Amino acid sequence: MRKIKIAIIGWGNVGRFCKQAVENAPDVELSGVVRRLQSVDKDKDELKGVCVVTDIDALKDIDVAVVSVPSREAPGKVKEIISKGIPTVDSFDVHDHIQAVKKDLHPLAIQYKTVSIFGAGWDPGTDSAIRTILRLISPDGQTTTTFGGTKGGRSMGHTAAVKAIDGVKNAVSLTLPNGAGCHKRKVYIELMPGADFEKIKNQICQDPYFVHDDTSVTAVEDISLFDTMNHGGELERLTRNIRQAYSVEGINPMMTANVLIASARAAYRAKQNAQYGAFTFIERPLIDFLPGSFEERLKGY
Amino acid sequence: MRKIKIAIIGWGNVGRFCKQAVENAPDVELSGVVRRLQSVDKDKDELKGVCVVTDIDALKDIDVAVVSVPSREAPGKVKEIISKGIPTVDSFDVHDHIQAVKKDLHPLAIQYKTVSIFGAGWDPGTDSAIRTILRLISPDGQTTTTFGGTKGGRSMGHTAAVKAIDGVKNAVSLTLPNGAGCHKRKVYIELMPGADFEKIKNQICQDPYFVHDDTSVTAVEDISLFDTMNHGGELERLTRNIRQAYSVEGINPMMTANVLIASARAAYRAKQNAQYGAFTFIERPLIDFLPGSFEERLKGY
Numbered sequence: 001m002r003k004i005k006i007a008i009i010g011w012g013n014v015g016r017f018c019k020q021a022v023e024n025a026p027d028v029e030l031s032g033v034v035r036r037l038q039s040v041d042k043d044k045d046e047l048k049g050v051c052v053v054t055d056i057d058a059l060k061d062i063d064v065a066v067v068s069v070p071s072r073e074a075p076g077k078v079k080e081i082i083s084k085g086i087p088t089v090d091s092f093d094v095h096d097h098i099q100a101v102k103k104d105l106h107p108l109a110i111q112y113k114t115v116s117i118f119g120a121g122w123d124p125g126t127d128s129a130i131r132t133i134l135r136l137i138s139p140d141g142q143t144t145t146t147f148g149g150t151k152g153g154r155s156m157g158h159t160a161a162v163k164a165i166d167g168v169k170n171a172v173s174l175t176l177p178n179g180a181g182c183h184k185r186k187v188y189i190e191l192m193p194g195a196d197f198e199k200i201k202n203q204i205c206q207d208p209y210f211v212h213d214d215t216s217v218t219a220v221e222d223i224s225l226f227d228t229m230n231h232g233g234e235l236e237r238l239t240r241n242i243r244q245a246y247s248v249e250g251i252n253p254m255m256t257a258n259v260l261i262a263s264a265r266a267a268y269r270a271k272q273n274a275q276y277g278a279f280t281f282i283e284r285p286l287i288d289f290l291p292g293s294f295e296e297r298l299k300g301y
Numbered sequence: 302m303r304k305i306k307i308a309i310i311g312w313g314n315v316g317r318f319c320k321q322a323v324e325n326a327p328d329v330e331l332s333g334v335v336r337r338l339q340s341v342d343k344d345k346d347e348l349k350g351v352c353v354v355t356d357i358d359a360l361k362d363i364d365v366a367v368v369s370v371p372s373r374e375a376p377g378k379v380k381e382i383i384s385k386g387i388p389t390v391d392s393f394d395v396h397d398h399i400q401a402v403k404k405d406l407h408p409l410a411i412q413y414k415t416v417s418i419f420g421a422g423w424d425p426g427t428d429s430a431i432r433t434i435l436r437l438i439s440p441d442g443q444t445t446t447t448f449g450g451t452k453g454g455r456s457m458g459h460t461a462a463v464k465a466i467d468g469v470k471n472a473v474s475l476t477l478p479n480g481a482g483c484h485k486r487k488v489y490i491e492l493m494p495g496a497d498f499e500k501i502k503n504q505i506c507q508d509p510y511f512v513h514d515d516t517s518v519t520a521v522e523d524i525s526l527f528d529t530m531n532h533g534g535e536l537e538r539l540t541r542n543i544r545q546a547y548s549v550e551g552i553n554p555m556m557t558a559n560v561l562i563a564s565a566r567a568a569y570r571a572k573q574n575a576q577y578g579a580f581t582f583i584e585r586p587l588i589d590f591l592p593g594s595f596e597e598r599l600k601g602y
Contacts, residue, residue: 025440119602126437126438131602136559136560136563241552242550242551242552242555243550244547244549245547247544247546248543250439250540251543254542254543259437262437285586286430287433287583290436290437298403300432300436301429
């Protein structure tokens with residue numbers, strides 16, 4: 001069986017776990033990693049034997065590019081890659097911008113006869129699929145989504161948004177469940193010398209990522225004491241007659257990477273079937289995200 | 302907006318709840334009910350104002366037929382209806398026969414340029430979709446499905462299978478969770494005069510519906526004392542790094558009916574897009590099962 005050839009774009013936490021997910025999957029293989037800088041010494045070991053380049057054009061025969069750059073850079077990077085006709089997947093996570101991204105990417109993907117599956121991490125992504133299922137079993141209910149797992153978790157999107165602010169040396173944004181679909185956010189930052197804490201704090205609190213939530217910002221000496229890779233979500237929909245609940249908890253970038261590699265399969269199959277366009281996770285058939293023959297994928301139905 | 306015209310085939314528990322689901326949905330309307338016998342007196346009130354016929358040909362302009370006959374009769378009935386070019390949905394629930402039904406129905410649906418979505422209740426159906434999602438987030442785990450909700454529930458498929466046995470006047474089959482994906486089944490039967498209890502008991506225990514489970518069969522005077530409409534399922538997938546759980550519990554035929562009416566929407570849209578064939582629930586995009594415009598369906602993504 002010919003394996004699906006994957007390029008990983010961006011070498012952060014998600015990129016690293018994507019490499020692991022590719023190695024664990026029976027039907028995909030890694031063609032290379034695209035980074036802003038050539039492999040630096042500290043990553044030598046983990047990238048041993050991997051083709052590392054700074055431009056995707058340097059890689060040959062890519063079936064799907066897994067775009068694991070910071071969320072806000074993802075749509076731009078995706079446009080660049082689908083304009084070469086290469087399918088992409090990403091875990092773009094700004095819920096309010098999903099419709100705008102769809103409008104932006106869809107015609108472009110059709111024009112270049114390729115496929116993009118975007119917003120395809122665990123939330124948005126698989127959680128969005130669960131929310132859709134909850135809605136169709138209980139049309140008259142209301143779904144609450146509570147993030148943070150049992151003890152609070154590290155939001156990758158929020159963390160990356162804070163890290164991008166001028167004067168921030170390092171940061172972590174934790175999400176704590178606050179009941180009935182509400183959240184507290186606890187942001188810890190290490191400051192650059194001379195940075196203005198109050199200014200940075202205001203910038204964080206006014207950011208669309210944080211503006212809806214009860215957010216506290218604390219300057220610390222060493223963020224590693226406050227950090228965790230764990231995260232999770234709980235989805236509930238209760239009516240008088242039907243109650244449903246779903247929970248997921250685990251290593252945040254590992255869950256994201258697993259969904260991305262599954263989405264790479266779905267993107268590859270969509271392109272094979274000439275179903276061009278940019279799609280959210282819920283616009284593609286679930287069976288396309290699994291490895292194996294049709295019969296194998298239907299097992300356990 | 303033109304509403305999707307639905308025919309309900311079969312007037313049992315699921316058929317009744319389908320009528321309710323249609324009435325609660327903004328985008329579908331009931332064209333009529335097809336029954337083996339003309340409306341009898343006891344159903345006069347609940348079928349008031351509804352066109353009741355014995356043959357689907359007597360109904361005009363059907364967009365989708367919701368086949369809510371006993372599960373084992375469903376594939377035969379579906380073949381008959383899709384051979385007229387009319388799309389169908391059903392909640393056929395014999396897990397082991399899903400692949401065979403696919404092979405049987407798919408070419409026929411293509412031949413008649415129509416669509417069938419089968420095995421589309423809550424299990425198989427939405428639970429199958431959840432199992433697929435669990436697999437793709439945690440490729441290396443093992444999923445257990447435990448039925449019965451918190452206190453045990455009424456399996457419609459199993460109950461119908463027992464009722465179909467000669468000598469059985471009335472029956473109910475309850476499913477009780479027995480830990481780690483195992484179940485006990487408690488079957489209560491009212492016997493016809495002169496029926497052979499031991500023979501019926503053996504027939505039940507050897508039936509594919511029951512053969513894998515710890516089954517007890519008890520003859521009773523009045524099964525209504527043992528009956529319930531409630532049922533549920535719990536799906537779990539645990540690995541060292543990621544844990545996921547989903548549970549659903551409620552009125553069994555109501556949950557089935559809601560999924561069927563959602564599937565009718567997906568079948569209608571598939572036919573509109575000339576995507577002919579017979580499909581399980583996981584072969585169609587989830588977004589197609591929701592009512593409303595594309596933008597409305599993407600809300601809450």
